[in-house]
Each structure stands twice: as C-alpha cells, then as structure tokens.
Amino acid sequence: MSLTTNESRQRLERLITKNLTDDLVLQGLVLLLIVIWLPKPWMLAVWVSRWVVVIGIWIARRSVKKNKASLAVLQLTAGHCVGVIVGIFILPPFAAVTMLVVVGDLLLVPFVNEGIRKRFVGGLLFVAAVGSLASLQNWTGLAPSAPRALVIVALIIHTFATGATISRSHRENYVLLTTSDSFLRVLKQRLAGAVEQERKAVTEAIYSGPIADLDRLAVVAQSINDRLVAEPDWANTSTNHSATFVQESLRSLRTLSHGIFPEALSQHGLGAAVTILLSKVERLGPLNIIDSRFDQQIESALYVCISDLARIAKLTSGTLSFAVTGGLETVELSASITDGQISNDPASSDRTVSRATHDRIGAVGGDLSFTSSGSEFTFAAVIPTSNVSDAESGKVNLQTRAVSNERILQSFVRSSLIAAILGLFVALAIWVFTMAPVAGLVSIVMACVLIILLLARKFLTDGRFGSCVVALCVETCAAGVFVTLIEPRIAPVTGLITTLPLVLALPHFKHRSLDLIAAIQTLALTTVGILAFRNDPLTTAQLSLHLLVPIVPICAAGVAFLVASTILTTTHETVLASEAVRVSLLNIVSDADKERQAIEHDLHDGAQQQFVALSMQLRTLAKLIETKPEHAKYLSDSIVRQVGETREDLVALANGSSLPALAEGRLVEALQIAALRTQQHVTVTSNQVDRVPPEVAKAVYLSCHEALQNAGKHAGPDAVVTIDLNYTEGIGAEPGRLSFSVKDDGEGFDVSTKPAGQGLTSLKDRLASLGGTLIVTSTVGTGTTVSGTVPALAPQVDCQV
Amino acid sequence: MNNDVIEVLLVDDHRAYRSAAAGWLSMHPNLDIVSEADSVEAALAKLASTRVDLVVLDVHMKDIDGIDGAGLIFDRYPDVHILLCSTSDRNDLPGLARFAANQNLTFISKPDLEPDAIVQWFRGRQVTLNVAHN
Numbered sequence: 033m034s035l036t037t038n039e040s041r042q043r044l045e046r047l048i049t050k051n052l053t054d055d056l057v058l059q060g061l062v063l064l065l066i067v068i069w070l071p072k073p074w075m076l077a078v079w080v081s082r083w084v085v086v087i088g089i090w091i092a093r094r095s096v097k098k099n100k101a102s103l104a105v106l107q108l109t110a111g112h113c114v115g116v117i118v119g120i121f122i123l124p125p126f127a128a129v130t131m132l133v134v135v136g137d138l139l140l141v142p143f144v145n146e147g148i149r150k151r152f153v154g155g156l157l158f159v160a161a162v163g164s165l166a167s168l169q170n171w172t173g174l175a176p177s178a179p180r181a182l183v184i185v186a187l188i189i190h191t192f193a194t195g196a197t198i199s200r201s202h203r204e205n206y207v208l209l210t211t212s213d214s215f216l217r218v219l220k221q222r223l224a225g226a227v228e229q230e231r232k233a234v235t236e237a238i239y240s241g242p243i244a245d246l247d248r249l250a251v252v253a254q255s256i257n258d259r260l261v262a263e264p265d266w267a268n269t270s271t272n273h274s275a276t277f278v279q280e281s282l283r284s285l286r287t288l289s290h291g292i293f294p295e296a297l298s299q300h301g302l303g304a305a306v307t308i309l310l311s312k313v314e315r316l317g318p319l320n321i322i323d324s325r326f327d328q329q330i331e332s333a334l335y336v337c338i339s340d341l342a343r344i345a346k347l348t349s350g351t352l353s354f355a356v357t358g359g360l361e362t363v364e365l366s367a368s369i370t371d372g373q374i375s376n377d378p379a380s381s382d383r384t385v386s387r388a389t390h391d392r393i394g395a396v397g398g399d400l401s402f403t404s405s406g407s408e409f410t411f412a413a414v415i416p417t418s419n420v421s422d423a424e425s426g427k428v429n430l431q432t433r434a435v436s437n438e439r440i441l442q443s444f445v446r447s448s449l450i451a452a453i454l455g456l457f458v459a460l461a462i463w464v465f466t467m468a469p470v471a472g473l474v475s476i477v478m479a480c481v482l483i484i485l486l487l488a489r490k491f492l493t494d495g496r497f498g499s500c501v502v503a504l505c506v507e508t509c510a511a512g513v514f515v516t517l518i519e520p521r522i523a524p525v526t527g528l529i530t531t532l533p534l535v536l537a538l539p540h541f542k543h544r545s546l547d548l549i550a551a552i553q554t555l556a557l558t559t560v561g562i563l564a565f566r567n568d569p570l571t572t573a574q575l576s577l578h579l580l581v582p583i584v585p586i587c588a589a590g591v592a593f594l595v596a597s598t599i600l601t602t603t604h605e606t607v608l609a610s611e612a613v614r615v616s617l618l619n620i621v622s623d624a625d626k627e628r629q630a631i632e633h634d635l636h637d638g639a640q641q642q643f644v645a646l647s648m649q650l651r652t653l654a655k656l657i658e659t660k661p662e663h664a665k666y667l668s669d670s671i672v673r674q675v676g677e678t679r680e681d682l683v684a685l686a687n688g689s690s691l692p693a694l695a696e697g698r699l700v701e702a703l704q705i706a707a708l709r710t711q712q713h714v715t716v717t718s719n720q721v722d723r724v725p726p727e728v729a730k731a732v733y734l735s736c737h738e739a740l741q742n743a744g745k746h747a748g749p750d751a752v753v754t755i756d757l758n759y760t761e762g763i764g765a766e767p768g769r770l771s772f773s774v775k776d777d778g779e780g781f782d783v784s785t786k787p788a789g790q791g792l793t794s795l796k797d798r799l800a801s802l803g804g805t806l807i808v809t810s811t812v813g814t815g816t817t818v819s820g821t822v823p824a825l826a827p828q829v830d831c832q833v
Numbered sequence: 834m835n836n837d838v839i840e841v842l843l844v845d846d847h848r849a850y851r852s853a854a855a856g857w858l859s860m861h862p863n864l865d866i867v868s869e870a871d872s873v874e875a876a877l878a879k880l881a882s883t884r885v886d887l888v889v890l891d892v893h894m895k896d897i898d899g900i901d902g903a904g905l906i907f908d909r910y911p912d913v914h915i916l917l918c919s920t921s922d923r924n925d926l927p928g929l930a931r932f933a934a935n936q937n938l939t940f941i942s943k944p945d946l947e948p949d950a951i952v953q954w955f956r957g958r959q960v961t962l963n964v965a966h967n
Binding site: 279282283286304308311636637640641642644645646647648649651652655656667674677 | 847849850852853854856857860893920921924925927943944946
C-alpha cells in the first residue's frame with residue numbers, strides 16, 4: 033500500500049523543500065568558508081560532491097509537484113547515493129556520518145510504489161555496503177590535509193543536520209500514517225453518529241407522518257362504524273372525506289419513502305436515480321453520466337454528492353451542470369454551478385459542501401475539492417475504484433485492529449538477536465584465529481549486546497513496551513560508541529546502528545520523550561563520528577584490512593536491512609490498521625444503506641399497499657352506504673381493524689424491525705433487531721423457536737416490543753432486560769404453544785394500584801383473538817415481567833377465492 | 834354470457850390490497866371479479882381454466898414481476914387485456930417501454946384505480962389514463 037493521497041504528497045513536498053533549503057544554506061556557508069578562509073582542494077571536492085545531492089533534491093521537488101511522489105523519492109535517493117559514494121571516496125573518515133543519508137532515504141520507503149519497493153531497499157543496502165567498503169581506504173589523500181579541529185566542527189554540524197533531517201522525515205512519515213489512521217477513526221465515529229441520527233429522523237418522520245395520520249383516521253373510522261346505522265348521511269360524507277384524507281396521506285408517504293432511499297439507485301443505477309433527483313431542479317446545464325455501473329458504495333457516494341450540489345444550486349438559484357466520467361482506476365465527478373447568487377459569508381452553507389459529502393467521499397477513499405468565487409461554484413471529486421473492491425475482498429481477514437506496536441518490536445528483537453549472535457560468533461572466530469585484542473573486545477561488546485537484547489525480549493513478553501524500547505536504545509547507542517572506540521574503521525556500520533533508537537521509539541513515545549531520544553541519539557552519532565576520525569586506536573594490534581573488507585560491507589548492509597525492515601513493519605502495521613478501519617467504515621455505510629433500502633422497501637411494499645387498500649375500502653364503503661346499507665357494517669368493521677393493523681406495522685417498521693423478517697415468521701431475528709435499538713442491556717434467548725406463523729410472530733413481537741418500551745420508560749437506565757421465547761409441542765390434536773416473557777430487574781410497581789397501559793390492553797385483545805393470553809406481574813423492588821402464551825399454528829395456506 | 838360484463842382476474846401478492854381492490858372494482862356493475870391470484874404462475878393457471886377479459890396485474894411481485902408476467906400472458910393469450918398497476922410512478926418503471934406499442938396493455942398507478950376509467954379503457958374509448966405509450 034503506497035501513500036498517494038493529496039496530503040501525503042503535500043507533506044513530501046514540504047519535506048523536500050525543507051531539505052533543499054537546508055542544503056542550499058549549508059552550501060552557502062561552505063562556499064563562504066572556502067572563499068574567505070581555506071581554498072583547500074578537499075573542501076572544494078566536498079563542496080562539489082554536495083551539489084550532486086542538491087541537484088537530486090531539486091529534480092525531486094519538480095516531480096513531487098507533478099504528483100509523482102514515487103519518482104521524486106527515487107530521484108532524491110539517486111542524488112543522495114551519488115553524493116554519499118563520492119563524498120566517502122574523497123573523505124573516508126566522514127563515512128559514519130555520511131551513511132546516515134542512507135537511513136534518511138530508507139525512511140521514505142512508504143512513498144515508493146509497492147512494485148519497486150524491494151529494489152529500492154536493495155539499492156540502498158548496496159550503497160551502504162559500497163560506502164562502508166570505500167571508507168576502508170584513503171583514496172584521494174585529501175583527508176590528512178584537513179585541519180582536525182575544523183573537520184570535527186564540520187562533523188558535528190553535519191551530524192546534527194542529518195540527524196535532525198532523519199528524525200524529522202521519520203516523524204513526518206509516521207505522523208502522516210497515524211493521521212490518516214486517526215482521520216479514518218474520527219470519520220468512522222462521525223458516520224456512525226450520522227447513521228444513528230438518520231435512523232432517528234426516519235423513525236420520527238414515520239411517527240409524525242403516516243402514524244399520526246392513521247391515529248386521526250382510527251378515531252374517524254371508529255365513529256363511522258358507531259354511527260353507520262343511525263346517521264347514514266353523516267357516515268357517507270365522513271367516509272368520502274376519509275378516502276380523500278388517505279389519498280393525501282399516501283402521497284406524503286410516497287414522498288417520504290422516496291426520500292429515505294432512492295429505489296432507482298440500487299435498481300437502475302446512478303443515471304436513473306439522478307434523473308429523478310434532478311427532476312425538481314429548475315436550472316440545469318449539460319449533465320453527463322457515464323453509462324456504466326460502479327460499485328454500489330461509489331454510486332451512493334456520488335448520489336450524495338450530486339444531491340448536495342443540487343441543494344447548493346437551489347440555494348443560489350444557479351445553473352447546475354456536471355459530468356461523471358470513469359475508467360478502470362477512478363471515477364470522477366466534476367461539476368459547476370454558474371450564474372448563482374452565492375452569499376459573501378465564507379461560512380455560508382451555499383458556499384461549502386456538506387459534511388455528509390465529505391464523509392461519503394472520504395469513506396470510499398476519494399479526494400474532493402471545491403471553490404466558490406463570484407457567482408461560480410466548482411466542484412471535483414476523484415474516487416479510486418480499486419479501494420472499494422480491495423476492501424470488500426479483505427473483509428474476511430481484516431478485523432478492526434490497533435497498530436500493533438508489539439509486532440513491530442517482536443520482529444525487531446528477533447532480527448537483532450540473530451544479528452547479535454552472528455556478530456558474536458564472527459568476532460569470537462576472528463579472535464580465536466588472530467588473537468587480535470580488538471576482536472576480543474568486540475566479542476565482549478557483542479556479548480553485552482546479546483544480554484541486553486535478551487532482557488529486552490523479557491520486557492516485551494511481560495508487556496513492558498517502554499522498558500523494552502529503552503533497553504534497545506541503550507543497547508544500540510552503547511554498542512555503536514564502544515565498537516567505534518575499539519575499531520574506528522567499523523564506524524560506517526556503527527553509525528547506522530546508532531540511528532535505530534528513533535526509528536524504533538517513534539510509535540511508542542510522545543513528543544517530549546522522542547525529542548530526548550533524538551538528542552541522545554545525535555550525541556551518540558557525533559561521538560561515533562569523532563571516534564571514527566581519531567587516528568590513535570585503542571589497541572595497537574588492529575585487524576588486517578583483508579579481514580575488514582568482507583566484514584564491514586556485509587555488516588553495513590545487514591544493519592541497513594534491520595532499519596529498513598523496522599520501517600516497513602511500522603508502515604505496514606499502520607496502513608493495515610487504517611485499512612481495517614476503512615473496511616469497517618465502509619461496512620457501516622453499506623449497512624446503513626441496506627437498512628434504508630429495507631425501510632424504503634417495507635414502506636413501499638407494505639404501508640403504501642395498505643394505504644391504497646384503505647382508500648379503496650373507504651370509497652367502497654361510501655358507495656355501499658348509498659346502495660346496500662345492510663352490507664356496510666361488515667366492511668366498516670374491517671376498516672377499523674385494518675387501520676389498527678396498518679398502524680402496528682408502521683410502528684414496527686419505525687422501530688427498526690424488518691417487516692419481511694416478521695412476515696416470514698423470523699420472530700427471534702426481529703426481536704434481536706429491536707433489542708439493539710433500546711438503551712438497556714437486552715438479551716434474547718429462545719428455545720425451538722424457528723419459524724412462527726406471521727400473525728403470531730407479529731402479535732408476539734408487538735407485545736415484547738411494548739414491554740421493552742415500558743421497561744425503557746419505567747425500569748431505570750441500568751435495568752437488565754431478558755426476552756425469553758419458548759416453544760412447546762402440542763399433544764395429539766392440540767397445537768404447539770409459543771410462550772414468551774420479557775423480564776426486567778428494574779424498580780417494579782404495584783400491579784393492584786396501577787392499571788396496565790393502553791398499549792398492553794390492546795395487545796391483550798390481539799393475543800386473545802389468536803387464542804392467547806398476556807399477564808403482567810410486578811413487585812416493587814424486584815422488577816416487572818410481561819409474559820404470555822399463544823397457540824402457534826402451522827402457517828395457513830393462502831386460500832384463493 | 835352477458836356482453837356488458839368484463840370478467841376480471843386480479844393478480845397481486847398483497848392480500849389486504851387484493852381484497853380491497855376486489856371490493857372496490859366489483860362496485861361497478863360492468864366489472865366482475867371472476868378470480869384472484871397471488872403470483873404470475875397462479876394467474877397463468879387461472880387463465881387456463883377461466884375465461885378472462887381483463888387481467889389487473891401488480892408490477893412488484895416476487896419471482897416473476899408484473900412486467901415479465903405480462904409478456905408471459907400475452908405469449909399465450911394475445912387477445913386478453915392487461916392493466917398493470919403499481920404504487921410506483923411510471924417514471925420509476927423503465928421496463929414499461931417494451932409494451933409501448935401494445936394497445937391491449939396500459940399502466941395505472943394504484944391510487945388512481947377507478948372502475949369507470951377501467952371500463953372505458955377496455956371498451957376502447959378515448960380516455961386519459963396514464964397510458965404507457967411514449
């Protein structure tokens with residue numbers, strides 16, 4: 033996974049620009065020194081070699097401006113590598129510090145395209161090996177001519193500068209990764225909140241619209257039924273009025289269901305949905321929508337965008353035109369609103385897109401930008417098509433997870449242990465064969481390193497990550513300094529080792545501690561640099577060059593590999609964690625869409641049909657009152673019943689139960705959905721309740737739901753509610769019985785003084801009509817139980833007329 | 834057989850709606866609901882055994898929807914008249930276009946289902962229904 037978002041490019045650009053500025057300032061200073069003080073050949077050589085680096089950075093800066101982040105990193109690194117090799121050839125004692133540049137470049141690996149990442153790391157390991165090898169020989173003879181004091185000052189400055197760059201780029205990098213991660217986490221939370229709010233809004237809309245209408249209708253239908261015989265004229269007029277009322281109510285129900293989820297979007301695609309959406313927008317310019325279907329997530333995101341743009345167009349009375357174009361990799365939406373009256377207030381809602389648009393585009397990994405100037409508003413969104421399908425396919429193995437610092441440390445400790453054991457073995461072998469005191473001393477250092485590493489591993493298994501990182505930091509810094517003290521020619525390797533603390537510590541510590549670690553690390557590095565420059569070795573019996581020639585480059589490449597793998601593990605872990613968040617975020621959006629779609633479907637197939645049926649029955653009744661009044665009573669009764677049933681269905685729908693689940697008798701499932709929506713902790717247990725006849729399922733569901741609502745109102749917020757369903761087989765010709773109980777451990781009440789609520793009373797009647805019972809028991813202090821049984825007959829075959 | 838009476842088969846998978854529509858349509862003296870069905874398959878079975886002039890067919894049904902169902906019915910009974918109904922708007926039903934040239938079929942939105950208008954359309958008079966002729 034490479035970092036290709038806008039933000040990451042901007043950060044890389046900032047980083048490169050900063051480096052370019054630093055380098056140019058440095059070049060200026062060196063030039064000043066050369067001109068006014070020391071026009072020595074070695075200084076000119078250094079100055080010239082640095083220019084290679086500056087040119088590399090400059091070219092990289094141009095590439096990153098052209099959005100070619102990966103290429104920019106390669107160009108930057110190429111310049112650095114040439115600079116490193118040339119620099120070491122000119123002044124071998126500078127090798128330890130110069131090698132840091134390699135670490136700096138390794139830190140940029142997350143910006144490199146995945147395809148060439150291995151080759152990129154391999155190339156840098158090669159440069160580390162060649163650089164360290166080159167440092168073993170004084171090639172130009174320029175170094176001894178440099179005055180020692182000046183060189184040491186230059187060395188310290190250079191170490192600080194490089195050390196600072198490394199820590200900065202690493203931190204930028206890590207911050208970038210974690211920012212995208214925390215951005216996604218915030219987005220996820222916000223989306224979940226928005227989904228919950230939308231759900232509430234839908235519930236409220238159903239309550240305040242069709243349910244309120246049915247409440248009014250219920251009163252009228254009852255009085256028509258009561259006065260049918262006595263006052264036929266009044267009944268006739270009222271029936272006709274009611275029929276008109278139901279028609280109107282149906283119209284608002286249709287608008288409501290269209291607003292909840294455009295059916296056309298899932299069935300016929302974006303083009304059809306947008307056509308319906310924009311049929312009410314007055315001023316439209318050219319609209320272009322590519323005639324192919326995309327992933328549903330992307331289509332929904334684009335739909336949200338376009339409806340938001342339509343909102344802005346309406347607010348500003350501008351002309352909306354847009355184009356949706358797409359290819360294999362991206363889908364693009366570019367839109368403009370012209371000739372609108374955009375308000376001057378920059379915070380005004382007609383100048384910015386809504387948060388929902390931001391969130392939906394962000395959720396599918398897209399970028400959006402918009403500008404409003406004068407009377408024109410322009411908008412562009414680019415959505416990668418691959419992200420969504422990647423996320424879909426990764427659904428199974430990607431669970432939501434945090435960045436696993438433990439895994440990063442584990443892999444580091446493991447590789448370090450292997451490296452240290454190898455190092456100890458080689459050093460001991462050399463000592464045994466040559467008896468060189470240097471090898472003996474290095475063996476002792478390696479043994480100490482091994483002990484500290486084992487200690488770090490112990491800390492890690494105990495879960496003490498902080499102590500583990502501190503131990504590792506101490507180990508790397510001390511080993512770097514001591515080995516350089518013993519054998520200055522290994523400095524290129526030890527220089528690399530001393531950069532490890534920061535690379536390791538970053539995910540674990542906050543800013544202050546990191547600054548401290550960076551300071552200690554820079555100190556250790558400077559020490560290594562100065563020690564490398566020293567020409568009075570600790571012992572006189574140095575290792576021969578032919579021994580160092582194979583060892584030094586191998587060690588350098590090995591340590592660089594350790595650095596690279598640590599960085600890559602950190603990056604990988606962070607990216608994986610954000611990816612998991614993104615997947616769960618997409619799931620939230622898609623679940624919410626599915627839910628809205630289900631509600632739309634239920635309103636469409638259930639409630640609307642019932643409303644149409646009601647209006648027809650009312651019109652039939654009006655005619656019957658005129659023509660065959662003796663038949664009117666039967667129909668009137670049925671209308672009263674139908675109004676009640678339609679209301680119950682809508683209440684169930686508004687509270688989140690899926691009517692299809694109930695219609696198919698999946699009672700447990702519907703109750704589980706209802707349980708999720710309540711504030712209390714609700715558990716649903718069931719025994720042998722598989723499929724229940726729909727009318728029984730609905731009656732039991734509504735009874736349990738009413739009991740849950742009551743528990744929510746009266747039992748107190750901490751009450752625990754248990755819903756238990758139990759099926760008992762019938763004996764002989766007896767049908768099986770379904771018993772249910774809803775029990776809370778709340779405050780309870782005195783049944784004798786407080787009558788059951790209206791809701792429960794009507795449910796009692798409903799259950800009685802099915803041959804069932806409902807009992808409410810409650811004791812003050814121990815809670816309330818609503819329980820009942822009902823015969824669960826096999827579903828009846830729908831008889832035809 | 835009385836030539837004035839139009840024999841109607843009512844096809845809808847929503848039971849409450851079906852019985853309401855049957856009651857409402859049979860208020861008209863020239864409409865006779867001779868049979869009801871809850872799916873296209875059931876409707877085809879009824880058509881095989883019952884003489885029917887007009888099929889009032891719901892669009893949104895499980896398994897085979899009304900639009901495909903109308904095609905199946907016309908394949909076997911080209912002379913029957915079909916009245917497609919839905920709570921959806923006809924703009925939401927692009928599939929209707931395939932019957933644009935068929936004079937024996939029309940679409941009506943369910944809330945607009947009026948017995949008088951049905952009878953008039955069936956008798957081939959000039960009526961202003963939501964006719965699916967583009």
